[in-house]
Amino acid sequence: MMKTKSQMPDFKLLDLSYMKQISRNDFAYERAVIKVFIQTIPENLKELNNALQLKSYIDLHRIFHHMKSSLSVMGLDKKLNRFFEEDQLGKIDIQQLKEDIDFINAVCTKAVDEAKQYLKVIC
């Protein structure tokens, strides 16, 4: 079933223009991507918080890198990329890193809520 633009929620964070360009109205693809996003991002955030507590820069680097691919498909890269500079990880003090990860948490949690709204539209 084709979805009309008027049914699209008004997103504050997500920018689905890239995903739309790839999907070419293939809603099966969009549903699959959104479901994985909703499932994996909270897991990634949990891992990120654990790695921060342990001050494990290796894990932070790995999780940042892993999240980048998911975030870029959902159009969050422009908002968050500056926090995902893996090479800068060791140069940032821990307090600043904590603040950055809090911000990433807040943005990604809200983005997951928006993704859930969109999933309702395309299901």
Add this chain to the structure above:
Amino acid sequence: MNCLIIDDNEIARLTLAQLLSLDSSLKLIGECASAKDAFVKILDIQVDLLLLDIEMPEMSGIELAKSLGDKQPLIIFTTSKRDYAVEAFDLRVVDFVTKPILPARFLQSIDKAKKIFHQKDIATKEAQDEFIFIRDSNTVRRIRLNDILFLEAKGDYVQVAVQGKTYAIHSSLKAVEDKLPKHFFIRVHRSFIVNVSKIDTIEGGTLIIEGNFVPVSDSFRGSLNKRIQIL
């Protein structure tokens, strides 16, 4: 072309699969979440093109490409970091694209891969079709050049080794060498000529070709190294 996607991120795999559907000549034959899984799969099935992420846990895409050696299919590296570009291109891959990958950029890489694939395909078919006739005792036999593993001088004869068999030609190795196409064969020893495409491994001064040990002499080592372009 049979394509395999290798990426530890599921959204990236879904997106690459969707991009592959833009070209009906591409067939997605599998997806792997790790380079280790892919390594096993590539040895098991016919893969023509890898869409290969670079930064993955345990084994990176670059390590996978290096470990495949001569069995390496065509590779398009897909990554979110540009830092690996130089190292990746040193591996003679088709292309290096950064995520998020736009459809036009993706199709550009696919066009490059298809051109290389068709060139290789033609070369392989030509190689498979070329043949020579040899006189073995009282019989004249047709042997496909691609079936010959190596040739060995033995007294007044040259022994031609093909899979599971050998034939003897009454001739000198030099006379046979002059008649063989240079793009297939190379002299590696006073008494040995090998089919370059059949070399499995080189260990010190010895080549291994389908379980046969062939010595490499110092005087021919330079031309062999130049010919096989070791990375």
